[in-house]
Amino acid sequence: MIRSVERSASAGVDAARAAATILDLGFTDLVSIPDGESRYLHRALLEAPGIDVYQPTREGEGIALAAGLWVGGRKPIVVLQNTGLMEAGDAVRGCGLGPHIPLFLLIGWRGYPGAMEGSLPIDSAYPYTEPILDAWGIPHRLLMTDDDLGVIGEMAAKAEQTSLPAAVLYGYGFRP
């Protein structure tokens, strides 16, 4: 079931507020493959004290890097696009679901705005995103406006409580 959020002036999330939320939750490391929608969040965290930022070359690599950080005692957050999630499937399975490593994933939902607007052709990355997360049993919530920022803490807590990956999907990106 796709939960639609109509695009409006409030669509998207303030990058500074999202960064502050992430820092308040005690994340120590950002592992991020840049995409267009997350660039302002990436920049805000790059400039923030108290969090180390790593930019691997592909998402599977980033998932394994984050798993190593967590096993070593850190609290990483992984920011990636849904296309990268698909690339990283084996790493998500092997470094998250299998060994019960509580990876917290902030996933850009490429194709979501177009799908909501009825634009054609629909980006092929769009329809597979939630079914893949559901198939893996990765719980996820939607982050579409500033009013949704609480889902970051909610799903981060879910990952810690279950010692399994949990995710937040953002559909409209982060505003400067």
Next chain:
Amino acid sequence: MSIERLDLFRVLSARRTDEIVVTTMTATLQWPLVSSHPLDFDFLAFGMGHAADFGLGLALARPERRVIVLKGDGGLLMSLGSLVTIARYGPHNLLVLLMENRSYEMTGGQELAPGVDFALLARGAGVEQVERIEDLARFEAALPRLLTEPGPHFIVLPVTNSEPLPPVAHTDHTQRVVRLRQALGLA
């Protein structure tokens, strides 16, 4: 020239003290023949080609402790970009020992693309401490330096194996993580 892999492991195990050792693929089968240490970590089935990426994360998280990754050349080809990331973030405490056998040994010995120069790839990615060591005596002589001097170090070791491989140990993945975190004082 090449090095018998189990001999290489015996030499490494004899010198190893409190380093984390991450193994993958055939190294997971033979390393336990020479080592039983709480800081040994079997990465088999944690993600194809990602042992060095995981080791990089461990090294960044635990700067006070050296992390040794024992991985193969086939696995490296599955995540070549990790060389760039290792070079970029350059943790001083990471030592990658690349077992170069020019094949996917674990899956039946299928040959890799010929002519790949793994040391050159690492240098081209920006890793500064890159060496190719082709005999056991030189490896043994280099180990004190590799285990103490700042890295990251990326060492290419041409290996052969004439020993029968033990069967895969299907140990619980979650418990592998729990044991390592306990050994690190985290759980």
